[in-house]
Amino acid sequence: MNGVRPFTIMLKDMEVMKVDFETLQYEILNEKYLPYPVRGKLRRMPDPGSIKSSYDMTQSMIAARKNEEAIVSWLANRVLLLSRANAKWIYNLFRFEQTGTDEQRVRIAMTCRAVSVSDSYWLKFDDDEEITWSKVDVKQNPLNEIVAQVALHGKSLTLQGSMITPELTTNGAYAKAWRRHPDGNLWLYKLGANGNMESRIEVMCSNLLDKMNVEHVHYEAGKDEDKYVCMCPCMTTEAKVILTGMEFISYCNVNGMNPEEEMFRIDRESIYKMWIVDFLISNRDRHGQNWGFFYDMDTMEILGCHPLFDHNKAFEGEYMKDLDAPYQFGEMTIRQAALKAMGEVDFRFTAPVAREDFITERQYLSFKKRAGCLGLKVG
Secondary structure, eight states, X not given: OTTOOOEEEEETTEEXXXXXXXXXXXXXXXXXXXXXXXXXXXXXXXXXXXXXXXXXXXXXXXXXXXXXXXXXXXXXXTSOOTTSTTHHHHXXXXXXXXXXXXXXXXHHHHHHTTOOSSOSEEEEETTOTTOOHXXXXXXXXXXXXXXXXXXXXXXXXXXXXXXXXXXXXXXXXXXXXXXXXXTSOEEEEEOOSTTTHHHHHHHHXXXXXXXXXXXXXXXXXXXXXXXXXXXXXXXXXXXEEEEEHHHHHHHHHHTTOOHHHHHHHHHHHXXXXXXXXXXXXXXOOOOTTSSEEEEETTXXXXXXXXXXXXXTTTTOHHHHHOTTOBOSSTTOBHHHHHHHHHTTSOOOBSSOOOGGGSSSHHHHHHHHHHHHHTTOOOO
């Protein structure tokens, strides 16, 4: 990683790890607070004075390479992919090269200090004596409206203002941007493909989940620049932050744990309810970044699953037809997973579900049929 200046990984105002890719220095300052995606991947660097042979030097270089790979992967995965809608225009705004490589994404992370709404990690450089968490935290500071306009609407604008923005570390496929509401809270605005149908489906699914005993993010319909958007409040707090399913599985595998056993040990009820919901709404998009866990930033304890979210691809036409489509959990079909889950948890509707809760008749009939498969009654 040539040309990347030394930095310290910070957790709020706590120093966690010093990194210097040029001199191969990787000093862990607080192991307890290392980010989950690098835990188990880092190697202790030997004291230079202890290197007495070519073998010692080789082992030192291997450790350095492993450490670089772990840190680069963590930083790169914090940065938006070029495949996200309007990402190319965001890259143009900042004059980033559009290579899409991990090295390029690390350089982007350097620009925005890797700040994210998902957690409280950030990067501090050696000459940053006056920079503190309160000055870079996107939950506390003004958002860059120009970046938000480009992120959501793909506008051609000139960058002004702060380079610290959550738009560079918000992933996903669709055009989206963070907005601050009058009460001071952050809300994520998202445009859907296919006109506004996918955004409407997101709101519809949120309203359906309101009628189930399931923890979920609440979405509302809104307008931005006269375009229909679905919008939801930021679900993280200063203390409660996100470990994605993808990061959790990798962490378990690297550290010799069985991911399936661990996720059921942590929060079996939420996992099973997720399986039932996915079957009911014909959701084929439960990938490793739209399910996961909350953990406590003060104790680093994994607390349980975060609320369900991101259902704008539910009720896809062909998928509604296939009640026995493969499911990404447990090597089962989606119906088998839902039936198994129904025998494990108390899942129920908390209010009547009726035709008016759906955009189309086909969605209603599909939901009703699937509910019947599980012994659930729909009006």
